Amino acid sequence: MIRLESLSYRYAETPTTVLRQISLTIPKGQLVGVVGPSGAGKTTLAQVMSGFIPHVFGGEVTGAVTVAGRSVRNTPLPLLVSDIGLVSQNPFNQLSGAKFSVAEELAFGLENLGVPRGEMVSRVDETLRRLRIAHLAERSPYQLSGGQQQLVAIGSMMVMRPGVLVLDEPTSQLDPAGSGLVFDALGELRERGVTVVLIEHKLEQLAEVADRILALVDGELRMDGPPSTVLAADELADWGIGRTRFTAAAVAAATHWPCGRPLPVTLAEAAAGFAEGAP
């Protein structure tokens, strides 16, 4: 569970407020997508939810942040990271720097937590298989492509089995098969009760997997609701978030879309509407 109460944030020594008066509650096991134009504060929000703000980046936080029952401000980072995973935008920055194979990299966090060896090996193997990177197990993480490094970064958090997983554009460098795999894996984690917060520009994929969408613009939470409402909203285009191709198609082909039917955000919704609208 994640709860933000009137959260505002600005970086040290800058006048600009990056996040303004954000209040929201994310129940356990919800998969929440975060959309917004570049510079809206999405990455900052991810760092707040995972405790990297204020513990690593400093700055001025007002309001309260509670994650998994702990006040983020009053809990030391090592305690927080045992239950909250953050997959950052640039996977390269996330590599430990201490390990020279992908399998060791995945085991790194578990070693630090003192997880018994047998358990560690089985979790690492499962994660390697789940993300289809078993063939990379013995490779150096530094010699992988950007997409492969992204899978390793995601794996290194999944293997920890955190109760809350926050991911900042985790599939930006992945091919369609790789990003499909990641979206499927996140859906499964949600089924197991993991709370997932996913910052993502790929609206079509987000619409398929998210329970709820937060639209962040200029540091403000402008909209919060199910994908079918938020992603179909007119304002999204004005805010520079854009819309799914399915929504765009129904808008552009308005005369072929059944009168009064809500705009689609997924393939299934678009197919149903256009089938009904067909003469």
Place this chain on the structure above:
Amino acid sequence: MSIRVEGLHFGYPDGVTALCGVDLVVESGERIAIIGENGAGKTTLVRHFNGIMKPTSGRVLVNGVDTATREVSQLAREVGYVFQNPHEQLFARTVRAEVEFGPRNLGYPAGRRRRLVDWALEATRLTAHSDAHPYELSLAERKRVAIASVLAMDTPIVVLDEPTTGQDCAGVNDVGSILAQLRDSGRTVVGVTHDMDFCAENFDRVVVMARGRIVADGPTAEIFRDDAVLAEAAVEAPSMTRLTRRLGWNRSAITVEELVSRLDHRERGPSDHPHGQ
């Protein structure tokens, strides 16, 4: 200005073979996309176009000249290459200095240099960031700096490796307009992309790679209608292709624009008869 690839093989020193016999001709003024899964050899192939990589065997000819006989610095006049990861490309202290480095290096006179740099910054919406250090910018903005610094070199061939990575909606639209401008000014454009919707909307021809080979090459619409090819390359069809297939159209659409125009003209396929799927 054309690119001709003949029997190209490339093996890395560690023994991994990245390209196993690639033949490809890109004619002057074409806009082609190269798609395929991670590790298919896309980046390795395009890095041969500006000579950063040289064939293990086979030849790459840029405007008839074998790249093996040219230095990267000589080819830089013909082929601009935007790296997938801007970290590999950026080094100057300000955005403007970064973008100006290429045209200065190529010896363009000051007036032309200024016009090119101004245009490149404008096209990538970076004018307001001219004096910023590239590392003060977000990853998405740095990628646009990388694009701007190649645009400013005014090369007849422009190669963009994953130009839309991490871009928001406005950033993706910017890249689309840049591609249109490059086409209108007669440039040859080669793009590597994982975004199939973007590919359908912006490229006329698609080359599909899998396991170091080209497995299909043709007009964009034909490629995206070929399930067997898409499956072999592990890529998903564009959103509109999946939608019109679901609707049972005989000939699927690939873009929103095409879908709307065909709905307006009641044209679903040769027989206008859904076969259902």
